[in-house]
């Protein structure tokens with residue numbers, strides 16, 4: 433008998449639709465391979481669904497706020513049923529770009545310079561501070577969002593307008609802009625799974641470039657860099673994964689400019705549709721989608 437799997441997807445984050453797609457595709461693949469599967473939203477019905485369906489494993493297919501930041505993981509801990517991916521602390525650290533970058537910096541994992549912009553504080557010398565510490569253009573982004581939601585490349589001319597449009601966040605991150613290539617690395621347990629390069633046709637790897645097939649981002653695998661450089665970026669991702677205390681799969685996003693890698697962030701709940709980046713990296717390295725899902729399921733645990 434194959435394990436009963438309850439997949440949590442949807443939720444309330446800005447990445448709800450992507451999570452629903454991840455959930456559905458994971459469910460279809462598992463069903464095709466003989467698993468009993470139920471999909472649930474992370475709402476009031478979750479507890480009822482669990483007590484009726486009695487899953488052996490809970491597959492977390494959520495992305496973004498509430499699903500990737502330690503909140504749902506805290507609830508999952510209370511059920512005492514093995515669940516997939518990272519636990520409470522690693523999830524909340526990785527989702528917070530400010531805290532995770534501070535951890536990267538203190539561990540010598542190169543990351544773009546940044547400042548934090550607070551809305552409840554006067555920011556009189558902002559332009560001067562940026563000129564001095566970061567230089568324009570800069571990237572303005574939320575501290576705890578994903579999928580490039582509300583990520584903007586800003587010049588001296590439009591930064592104030594962009595910041596004004598983001599007032600519903602308490603604070604945002606302003607980061608040094610790194611030109612160059614975009615490379616992402618997948619980690620599987622304590623192993624380096626592989627890397628992929630993204631070549632967006634758009635100005636950067638924004639929401640459309642990620643999810644709209646018409647935006648035609650090119651996926652390049654294997655990445656055309658030296659073996660030594662590939663090892664270097666994969667080692668950075670593995671160290672980030674370990675230092676944050678991640679479990680299972682993670683995907684770290686990098687920029688590669690003038691022969692130097694910069695980690696942008698680590699994702700503890702990377703997209704898991706059949707065409708998402710981690711499944712693509714796995715497939716290239718000989719791990720079919722179902723085998724990847726089965727590995728994730730077998731890696732699930734009540735302990736972190």
Ligand SMILES: Nc1ncnc2c1ncn2[C@@H]1O[C@H](COP(=O)(O)OP(=O)(O)O)[C@@H](O)[C@H]1O
Pocket residue numbers: 544571573577578579580581583607608609610611614636637638685687696697
């Ligand atoms: N400092 C930066 N320099 C250049 N491009 C960036 C920078 N930060 C983000 N980007 C672009 O925005 C995308 C999304 O940023 P990222 O920090 O990965 O946030 P998200 O969690 O939304 O994926 C990146 O993949 C990259 O294309």
Ligand SMILES: [Mg+2]
Pocket residue numbers: 579580685696697
């Ligand atoms: Mg990213």
